[in-house]
Amino acid sequence: MKKHLFVLGVCLLSLSIISCKQQNAPNTYSVIPYPNSLVPEEGSFVFNKKTKMICTLSLDSASQEVVRNFSALLNNVAGLKTECIVEEEKGEKNIVFFDLDTSIANEGYSLDIDPSKIIIKASSAAGFYYAVQSLKQLLPIAVYGDKESDSVEKWEVPCVHIDDAPRFSYRGMHLDVARHFFSVDEVKRYIDLLAMHKLNVFHWHLTDDQGWRIEIKKYPKLTEVGSIRKHTMVEKNFDQYDNTPYGGYYTQDQIRDIVNYAKERFITIIPEVDLPGHMVAALASYPSLGCTGGPYEVQGMWGVHPDVLCAGKEETYEFVTDVLSEVIELFPSRYIHIGGDECPKDRWKKCPLCQARIRKLGLKTDKEHTAEERLQSYFMTRVEKFLNENDRQIIGWDEILEGGAAPNATVMSWRGTDGGVQAAKLRHNVVMTPNTYLYFDYYQSEDTQAEPLAIGSYVPLERVYDFEPVPDTLDNDSKKYILGAQANLWTEYISDFKQVEYMLLPRLDALSEVQWTRPENKNWVNFLDRLQHNIQVYDLKGYNYGKHIFGINPxxxxxxxxxxxxxxxxTQGDAPVYYTLDGTVPTEKSTRYTQPIELTENTDLKAIVVRPGMKTNMFEKEYVFNKATARKITLNSAPNDRYTFKGGQTLVDGMIGDMGFATGRWIGFSPGDLDAVIDLGETTFISKVELGILFDKDNWIFPSDHISVLVSQDGVKYNSVADTVLVLPDQSVKNDRMIQGVAFDPVNTRYVKIKANSVKSLPAWHGAKGKPGFLFVDEINIY
Known part of the structure; x- marks a missing residue:
């Protein structure tokens, strides 16, 4: 499968230039996520005012409600008069027949369309609902409108046979409302998008250091005090605030309304009350819950904060069980998410009560875990016991493995997939949600200047689509513990719902196919073709989405x-591309792109796509050549799995990285070191080697503290020409891209080996002092 080829011959035009009849012409088979089996047939079925919707008597009330809702929708947008009839026998013609088939998997369905009838079978109401979602994708896009459309000549669907069921039982999407708050109507709009894409879990992050968003009757100050922060940091300026109070929360009645709204769309809401860390909003409301007693303030700064719930006080556990008791009453979900991530142990190490509990429990520091990490495990186990006694299960971020996971915990693996692999081997259920593939608060495109402000990093559409939730490293028995996948949308830098939509779409389309479609049925080119239908729906519904997919994808x-x-x-479709190589702005009079461009010297490449009625961003990339550029490179040490990207090629591709360490322009090493050999192709005089290095202390990324260079004529026997110990930057140095280099007497050589150590122990001034840092390199320069 050629995953990275774009569809040719498909002309995608803006809806503003598509006529109403074209816009609502019968769709072919643009079903997302793609079904297990889709067999096209000749002809089409046409809906008219005599079409009947028929349910068998065996359908339960929830299934009948699905049919009634679909019938009402068609009547509203198509001006039909279909009615839902409950009968034992189906008619012969002009019917949509819903029939129970207990042999079909839960959430699965079959959809048969021929010119005279449509037959839908499922074993559950959810299956019928997903069948209807697929049927809607086969109808003209006006079916997604909210009133009758006079632009559709015929309401018809192409004939087809579909047998379908989801690959995973857990298909989730997350939304953080603690950092920025969104209204009830906006949350419902979010749920609508999840339902359209056949997701069945909405993970609702309701509490954090920056705001408490759920009403708890027993603790009214949680919303009176904890829901409001006095100011918020401005963009990424950690020392600058807007001095504007910010708040909001959901009443219990509003939460019940949203839970019911999701249930009608076969979506379960999993609430998250993050603990024992990320609890400053609660501490500001009830200071006695902390180790120091405060005073505490709802945070206006993003990041991880040292103040957490005191694990030594019995009052803390009473508070947690009281809060969770009310959460359980509001949310019928099997799972309650209790966070467990990013809980600093600084306060616990100094707290007499925490240390007393550690001694009482006999918790010890060993090679695997500190006593404080084991205290967190004790904390989580107590919470789990309470929830289990109330017929609920806990789910938490992969940090809950530290100190030993609670016995029945489900693990959400966000720091890559390693935590999920470890948990599955320990027989814990796992949801894969790695940040390098499924964090939708990351930039969608490399052109970050044209993107809305994001937390950083880079997760493009195709990377989401390429994600495989079940690692090959697991044996068959362990693989069954992978429940599914989820993407996360954190909102530190997302202050309005239009930006929520932008960060979500169209990556949600790719996510849905990762979650639903079997790997052998996934196809990147075909997916891009089918995506056109949903893009038109987004335009019709007024959703804000990333239009960079219509630009240039190099x-x-x-x-x-x-x-x-x-x-x-x-680019998508057959729109013409024009480019220049001298840095001038291209126009339609510039060179038209027809074949790959070969660059052999410093070049400032700019290119545009010309689409009628649509302005796309100009692509620009500068390529800087030196003696190492475009030469064969071999990595003798593997980069970190999360930051490998294109491997060694990244270091000799002539492209300089920016401050986004996960854009694909850098490769990262930790705990290993850079060890690379460059074949210059012929014997060449050299006297200097430089590395493009990233310094981002907030993300533990540091320059190297030791660089060495060795040379060889045959690639076997090497001689050292430079071996230099370097001084690390101090706390006052600003984050930036740096050049680290070593010079030496000129030498004539063909092979150059470069070694650069990653920092094994971060300096004393750093918040993670003593822990290993990351080394990120974008280019190797040889002169």
Whole structure:
């Protein structure tokens, strides 16, 4: 499967230039997520005012409600007069027949469309609901409107046979409302999008250091005090605030309304009350719950804060069980998410009560865990026991493995997939949600200047689509513990719902196919083709989405034998692309792109896509050449799994990285070191080696403290020409891209080996002192 080829010959035009009849012409088979089996048939079924919706008597009330709602929808948007009839026998013609089939998997369905009838079978109301979602995708997009459309000549669907069921039972999407608050109507709009894409779990992050968003009757100050912060940091300026109070919360009646709204769409809401860390809003409301007694203030700064719930006070456990008792009453979900992530132990180490409980419990520090980590495990186990006694299960971030996971905990693996692998091997259920693939608060495109402000990093549409939730490293017995996948949308830098939509779409389309579609049925090119239908729906519904997919999506390839970088400029459809190589702004009079471009010298490449009625961003990339650029490179040490991207090629592709360490322009090492060999292709005089290095102390990314260079004529026997110990930057140095280099007497050589150590122990001034840092490199320069 050629995953990174874009569909050619498909012209995507803006809805503003598509006529109403074209816009609502019968769709073919643009079903997302793609079904297990889809067999096209000849002809189409046409709805008219005599079409009947028929349910068998065996359908339960929930299934009949699905049919009634679909019938009402068609009547509203198509001006039909269909009615839901409950009968034992189906008619022969002009019917949509819903029939129970207990042999079909839960949430699965079959959909048969021929010119005379449509037959839908399922074993559950959810299955019928998902069948209707697929049927809607086969109808003209006006079916997604909210009133009758006069632009559709015929309400018809193409004939097809579909057999379908989801790959995973857990198909989740997360929304953080603690950092920024969203109204009831906006949350419902979010749920609508999840339902459209056949997701069945909404993970609702309701509490954090920056705000408490759920009414708890027994503790009214949680919303009176904890829901309001006096100010919020401005963009990424950690020392600048807007001095504007910010708040909001959901009443219990509002939560019940939202829970019911989701239930009608076969979505379960999993609430998250994050503990024992991320609790400053609660501490500000009830200071006695902390180790120091305060005073505490609802945080206006993002990040991890040292004040957490005191694990030594019995009062803390009473508070937690009281809060969770009310949460249980509001949310019928099997799971209650209790966070467990990013809980600093600084206060516990100094707290007499926490230390007393550690001694009483006999908790010890060993090679695997500190006594304080084991105290957190004790905390989580107590919470789990309470929830289990109330017929609920806990789910938490992968940090709950630290100190030993609570016995029945389900683990949400966010720091890559390693935590999920570890948990599955320990026979814990797992939801995969790695930040490098499924964090939707990351930038969607490399052109971050054209994107709304984001937390950083880079998760494009195709990376989401490429994610495989079940790692090959697991044996077959362990693989069954992977329940599914979830993407997360944290909102530190997302202050309005239009930006929520933008960060969600169209990545949600890719996520839905990861969660539902079996790997052998996934196809990137076909997915892009089918995506056109949903894009038109987003336009019709007024959703804000990332339009960069209509721009230029470049691909790069190093050709060492030519000492060149081959650049392929792809775009969706057959819209023309024009480019320049001298830094001037391209126009339709510039060179038209027809084949890959081979670069062999410093180049400022700019390109545009010309689409009638749609302005797309100009693509621009500068390529800087030196003696290492576009040469063969071999990595003798593997980068960190999360930051490998294109591996060694990244270091010789002539492209400089920015401050986004996960954009694909850098590769990262930790706990290992950079060890690379560059074949210059021929014997060459060299006298200096430089590395492009990222310094981002907030993310534990530091320059190297030791660089060495060795040379060889045959690639076997190497001689050292430089071995330098370097001084790390101090706390006053600002985050930036740096150059670390070593110079030496000129030497004639073909092979150059470069070694650069990652920092094994972060300096004393750093918040993670003593822990290993990351080394991120974007380019190797040889002169």
């Amino acid at each position: 691909e790069y390839r190093i050709i060492p034998e030519k000492h060149c970088i081959e650049v392929t400029l792809r």
